[in-house]
Amino acid sequence: MSTALFNLFLNAVWETLLMVGVSGLVTLLVGGPLAVVLVTTGPGGVFEAPRLNQVLGAVVNGFRSTPFIILLVALIPFTRLIVGTTIGIWAAIVPLSIAAIPFFARIAEVSLREVDRGLVEAAQAMGASRLQIITSVLVPEALPGVVAGFTITLVSLISSSAMAGAVGAGGLGDLAIRYGYQRFETTVMLLVIAVLIAIVMIVQGTGDWFAHRLNKR
Amino acid sequence: MTIYAVRPHTPDGDAAAARAARPRHGGRVTFENVGKAFDTPGGQVSALRGIGFTVEPGEIFGVIGRSGAGKSTLIRTVNGLEKPTAGRVLVENAAGERADVGSLSIGELARLRRDIGMIFQHFNLLSSKTVERNVGLPLRLAGASRAEEAGRVAELLALVGLSDKRGRYPRELSGGQKQRVGIARALARHPAILLCDEATSALDPETTLSILDLLKDINRRLGLTVILITHEMEAIRHICDRVAVIEKGEIVEIGPVWQVFGDPREEATRALLKPHADELPxxxxxxxxxxxxxxxxxxxxxxxxxxxxxxxxxxxxxxxxxxxxxxxxxxxxxxxxxxxxxxxxxxxxxxxxxxxxxxxxxxxxxxxxxxxxxxxxxx
Structure with a gap:
């Protein structure tokens, strides 16, 4: 591999990490609260609001059922509105986040829903406010499951980011297609696959470790 | 922080005298014609009807009934986890301030609940928190400082005999120990009333006795009012002063335990006592x-x-x-x-x-x- 190609390769790794990192962070910050809202406005939740819950549920399902490559294109006007451009890394981060938020919200929702009703009742009996119930009971108790869910979300973000080449965002997936596939550079292809496997393993391993550490059940 | 005086034990027979001698930290609960109806797809189901009685300060009051008789709903009306659809539940704290539970705002209800501890059949401890953190939760919710929390938690763990388990997680404890943590947590804010929701039903007979003894001891030492619901006659017999028998949402019999159990007048009471009735070998x-x-x-x-x-x-x-x-x-x-x-x-x-x-x-x-x-x- 030439030095030029190697630099390209390093750059692609950086781009992938940046895309996954930023969209992962956005997903956590938006998807986490969204999951809390989905659970607490649901039937029997502390902020029960059936209408809002149904609307949110429908929106989440809508985004979840749209294939990412279509979302990437369909969101172009929105992307321009947010980041001012429709090409490059930042243009990819918008659809990546928007696809990952509902995905993560649903996974986190399951963990939050699994928190025993009795714990919520106990907190109510202690005079906890509804916000305190969320911060002192629901979130800490669901945390191991939420961390495991976030790990899955990150891994799926890594794979979605390979499609970001469609908007010129680069990254490892884009490199593999342009060099490995279109220019028959098998070495590049293999290297990309090896690095992707390594990244996924590191992310998964770290996530599992955290989830296990947090799980006191 | 209040340090409660340890009172010498008095014989069982003098329940009234003992009550009088206790420091007055107990609350009074009055049920006034309380009813509760639930809307279900199959129509309205009434869980409670015409409940009227008073639990006196410092008393250990038992409510016994079969599952589905309405006792869980009844005990939950005391701290507003359930709202009655008829009648009123009045709670009077140790200072003599009276509150109509059903009419309280969210903030007032939260304040009332700080004066009422509750323990549960399945303990309801946070699995993600240590014993210490679980016991301190009510204090943190009320905005206590770290030092206040640590001091009170140490006191409480000593009271329930779990000082050596403070750094453990609930999963490392036995059922009886978990319930002791539940009791310590319920007592954290010096409540005037302790509600026990089938508190011993998930425990083996020996552990049940030790938890009941602890409850009785706490009632004596702190003088707080204990309301206990159960389907186990043994629990009532072991510690309660008075008992109410609830059947299909109504109180069918009420009185001192020795009277109700010694001479049951209602079919429902007899049915509950049956396993212990005098059957011939x-x-x-x-x-x-x-x-x-x-x-x-x-x-x-x-x-x-x-x-x-x-x-x-x-x-x-x-x-x-x-x-x-x-x-x-x-x-x-x-x-x-x-x-x-x-x-x-x-x-x-x-x-x-x-x-x-x-x-x-x-x-x-x-x-x-x-x-x-x-x-x-x-x-």
Missing amino acids: DDLSGRIVPLPGERTVPVFAVTYTGAEAGEPDLGGLFGVLGEGARLLHGSLDRIQGHAQGRLLIAAPAVAPQQAAQALARLNTLPPRAEIIGYVDGAL
Whole structure:
């Protein structure tokens, strides 16, 4: 591999990490609260609001059922509105986040829903406010499951980011297609696959470790 | 921080005197014609109807009933986890301030709940927090400082005998230890009332007794009012001062435990007591025949309901039954200082024609007596 190609390769790794990192962070910050809202406005939740819950549920399902490559294109006007451009890394981060938020919200929702009703009742009996119930009971108790869910979300973000080449965002997936596939550079292809496997393993391993550490059940 | 005085234990019989001697930290709960109806797809279901009674400060009050009788709903109306659809629940704290639970705003309800501790059948501890953090949760919710929390938690863990487990997680504890953590947590903010929701139903008999003893001890030392719901007669018998029997959402019987259990007037109460009722051992029931025959001897069942003054008078008993009277079977219990139980006595000295007369004399003693059958005189 030439030095030029190697630099390209390093750059692609950086781009992938940046895309996954930023969209992962956005997903956590938006998807986490969204999951809390989905659970607490649901039937029997502390902020029960059936209408809002149904609307949110429908929106989440809508985004979840749209294939990412279509979302990437369909969101172009929105992307321009947010980041001012429709090409490059930042243009990819918008659809990546928007696809990952509902995905993560649903996974986190399951963990939050699994928190025993009795714990919520106990907190109510202690005079906890509804916000305190969320911060002192629901979130800490669901945390191991939420961390495991976030790990899955990150891994799926890594794979979605390979499609970001469609908007010129680069990254490892884009490199593999342009060099490995279109220019028959098998070495590049293999290297990309090896690095992707390594990244996924590191992310998964770290996530599992955290989830296990947090799980006191 | 209040340090409670340790009071010497007083004998069970003097429940009222003991209550009077206690420091007054107990709350009073008054149910005024409380009703609760749930809307279900199948129509309205009424879970509670016309509940009216008062739990006095410092009392251990039991509510017993079968599952589905409405006792869980009833206890939850005290801290507003359930809102009555009819009537009122009035809670008076140790300072004599009265609140109508159903009419409180969210903020007022939160304040009331800080004055009412609750423990649960399945403990409801946070699995992600250590024993220490679980016990301190009510304090943190109320905005206590770290130092305040640490001091109070140490006190509470000492009270329930778990000082050595403070850094453990709930999954590392036995059921009994978890309930002790639950009790410590419920007491964190010096409540005037402690609600126990089937608190011993998930525990084995031995652990149940130790938890009940702890509750009684706490009631004595801190003087707080304890309301306990259960389907286990043993729990009520062991610690309660008074009991209410609830059946299909209504209170069918209420009174001191010795009275209700010693002389149950309602079918529902009898059904609850049945497993403990005086059933005859098989060999004996096979020998007892309903009618007198050649060489048979009457069998007297002498029942002590606890209403009699003093201890059972065996001398008087055998004075009536005459020589050769034999005890076939019997059990006596002491509940709150009242003797309760039944003795089966075969009395060969009582001839068939004197039986009615003997019975009449026994009934003046007074235990309650009847002839339940006859056994072969040869025995």
